[in-house]
Amino acid sequence: MVRIVVQDRLIRSGSGVEVTVLELLARLRERRVHRLGFLGSRCVAELARSCRQQRVHPAAQLVGRLNALKARKWLPRGQSHDGGHHFDAKYLGHPGSRVDVNARQRPLAVVGGGQAGLTAAFGLLQQRVTNILVIDENPEGQEGPWGTYARMPTLRTQKDVGGVDLGLPNLSLRAWFEVQYGRRGWDELYKIPTELWLRYLAWYRRVLGIPMRNHAKLVHFRPEQGLIACELEVNRTLQTVWARTLVFATGIEGNGARHVPEFISQNLPRERWAHTQEAIDFPSFRGKTVAVLGGAASSFDNAIMAAEHGATIHVHHRATELRAYNPTGWAEFSGYLAHFPDLPPETRWRFSRAFKRFKMGPPNTTMMRARSLPNLHIHPAAHWNTVQFDGERIHIDATDGPLTADFVIAGTGYVVDLTVRPELTEHLGVIATWRDKYTPPRGDEDESLASAAYLGPNFEMTEKTPGSAPWLSAVFNFSRGAQMSMGPMPIGLSGIKYGVPRLVQGITRRLFVTDAARYFDGMKTWQESDDVAEK
Numbered sequence: 001m002v003r004i005v006v007q008d009r010l011i012r013s014g015s016g017v018e019v020t021v022l023e024l025l026a027r028l029r030e031r032r033v034h035r036l037g038f039l040g041s042r043c044v045a046e047l048a049r050s051c052r053q054q055r056v057h058p059a060a061q062l063v064g065r066l067n068a069l070k071a072r073k074w075l076p077r078g079q080s081h082d083g084g085h086h087f088d089a090k091y092l093g094h095p096g097s098r099v100d101v102n103a104r105q106r107p108l109a110v111v112g113g114g115q116a117g118l119t120a121a122f123g124l125l126q127q128r129v130t131n132i133l134v135i136d137e138n139p140e141g142q143e144g145p146w147g148t149y150a151r152m153p154t155l156r157t158q159k160d161v162g163g164v165d166l167g168l169p170n171l172s173l174r175a176w177f178e179v180q181y182g183r184r185g186w187d188e189l190y191k192i193p194t195e196l197w198l199r200y201l202a203w204y205r206r207v208l209g210i211p212m213r214n215h216a217k218l219v220h221f222r223p224e225q226g227l228i229a230c231e232l233e234v235n236r237t238l239q240t241v242w243a244r245t246l247v248f249a250t251g252i253e254g255n256g257a258r259h260v261p262e263f264i265s266q267n268l269p270r271e272r273w274a275h276t277q278e279a280i281d282f283p284s285f286r287g288k289t290v291a292v293l294g295g296a297a298s299s300f301d302n303a304i305m306a307a308e309h310g311a312t313i314h315v316h317h318r319a320t321e322l323r324a325y326n327p328t329g330w331a332e333f334s335g336y337l338a339h340f341p342d343l344p345p346e347t348r349w350r351f352s353r354a355f356k357r358f359k360m361g362p363p364n365t366t367m368m369r370a371r372s373l374p375n376l377h378i379h380p381a382a383h384w385n386t387v388q389f390d391g392e393r394i395h396i397d398a399t400d401g402p403l404t405a406d407f408v409i410a411g412t413g414y415v416v417d418l419t420v421r422p423e424l425t426e427h428l429g430v431i432a433t434w435r436d437k438y439t440p441p442r443g444d445e446d447e448s449l450a451s452a453a454y455l456g457p458n459f460e461m462t463e464k465t466p467g468s469a470p471w472l473s474a475v476f477n478f479s480r481g482a483q484m485s486m487g488p489m490p491i492g493l494s495g496i497k498y499g500v501p502r503l504v505q506g507i508t509r510r511l512f513v514t515d516a517a518r519y520f521d522g523m524k525t526w527q528e529s530d531d532v533a534e535k
């Protein structure tokens with residue numbers, strides 16, 4: 001019997017264990033969850049029901065479940081997308097719209113309408129660069145991971161990380177949230193529920209009027225008469241947009257691809273495996289066995305979702321112990337976040353090598369949820385030797401014993417590799433990589449770091465051979481592959497507020513310097529008096 005005492009009421013369930021609220025509180029406090037005002041009776045009833053169904057030991061293991069429940073509390077409220085919170089970008093009018101450094105000219109193209117692309121667009125709008133076009137291959141609301149393959153109840157990041165607001169309090173998640181749920185709600189909020197973040201980004205895009213085109217995929221680009229001709233695939237037809245600059249804000253796969261070991265992709269029929277980033281038919285797993293390879297947070301998020309849909313899950317990972325620490329936590333200071341690119345190449349190389357050695361484990365709360373599910377089995381210090389398909393089932397030779405499964409989920413991450421990006425392949429001969437620009441000391445070589453693009457100080461692509469492709473400086477790379485040159489700025493929320501202003505400055509500088517003669521002509525004939533300007 002699970003008994004949870006809430007305000008002198010008993011809620012019964014039947015798993016043969018008993019929790020008092022004091023015990024639960026003590027465990028929650030150990031995990032620095034101090035406020036329990038959120039735990040309304042509906043949540044408690046749901047918690048008790050879930051204990052009964054899943055026969056979990058409460059207390060410690062309930063914490064993970066609680067966090068998932070807490071995340072749900074904030075979703076969705078009423079019809080409004082924005083809770084009435086209003087932000088008017090016109091209030092930030094300086095230096096005035098009379099001089100738009102890109103007015104009436106070809107647009108600046110931003111590829112990718114996730115949080116980075118949106119923030120880059122806002123950064124440009126803030127500088128009165130208005131002729132911009134953000135494109136995304138996905139439908140509206142499905143840009144980036146948050147509405148699709150981010151299968152966790154909350155973001156990992158602390159709720160006050162900010163970033164996309166570019167330092168403007170009224171544009172922050174907190175301001176938007178407090179209008180809907182009040183200051184107290186913010187205090188009670190543990191971490192940012194994933195769906196809430198998606199709704200906030202939708203509000204952000206709308207309230208800032210970011211010009212965006214969905215269902216448009218950049219497939220090629222080339223220099224043409226001082227512009228970048230961007231070939232977009234829209235409804236299976238090709239359209240060309242000529243842009244003055246091109247920004248890649250293409251996310252975690254931006255300069256590479258999902259990584260799936262060949263022993264999976266070559267030995268199994270395509271319908272029997274998926275990468276964690278793909279659409280997965282979880283309801284079809286009921287009563288089936290699903291094997292998950294990898295010990296990262298995404299592996300466990302997928303494993304939990306499959307287990308909650310009634311499958312038996314086995315997760316194999318190499319580490320003897322999964323540590324919940326987040327290496328990017330070390331990097332959370334303005335020096336590293338803002339000035340990594342100002343370091344000489346040899347120092348950036350050393351940092352990046354050291355950073356790579358950190359293995360980021362799933363958050364504690366994720367592991368608690370995973371451990372609370374009796375149908376989810378974790379196999380530490382184990383990997384797979386071979387995978388075979390006999391026409392019906394999948395046979396896995398794992399180092400801790402054989403396993404037969406119906407479906408495989410590869411939680412095996414991503415690689416940075418410019419050669420696999422179709423839109424980049426025709427320019428590989430001119431794009432500089434680290435291999436072209438820096439030779440590490442013997443013993444410090446690293447193929448994956450060497451293959452990353454070697455970027456200039458404002459995220460611009462650089463030439464392999466100086467003078468061979470000067471147009472590349474109009475192409476900016478704000479995707480994950482930029483990390484080697486730029487540090488954490490393009491890879492998550494912590495760095496975005498440092499990265500976007502740097503990017504924007506690179507773009508506005510380029511526009512101004514390119515058009516300096518035009519501005520000079522305009523200046524010679526300029527006659528506006530103060531009286532006129534003040535009207």
Ligand SMILES: Cc1cc2nc3c(=O)[nH]c(=O)nc-3n(C[C@H](O)[C@H](O)[C@H](O)COP(=O)(O)OP(=O)(O)OC[C@H]3O[C@@H](n4cnc5c(N)ncnc54)[C@H](O)[C@@H]3O)c2cc1C
Binds near residue numbers: 115
């Ligand atoms: C599951 C998961 C959880 C994460 N959790 C956190 C977290 O808690 N905190 C944190 O700080 N970071 C987190 N991250 C890391 C990072 O913040 C996210 O990856 C985030 O989505 C990056 O934003 P982005 O705009 O750079 O890329 P994305 O959000 O991935 O957006 C890129 C967009 O570009 C589109 N695109 C790509 N190529 C093209 C093309 N050729 N033409 C048109 N469109 C294109 C993509 O379809 C996508 O919509 C997480 C990442 C993942 C995968």
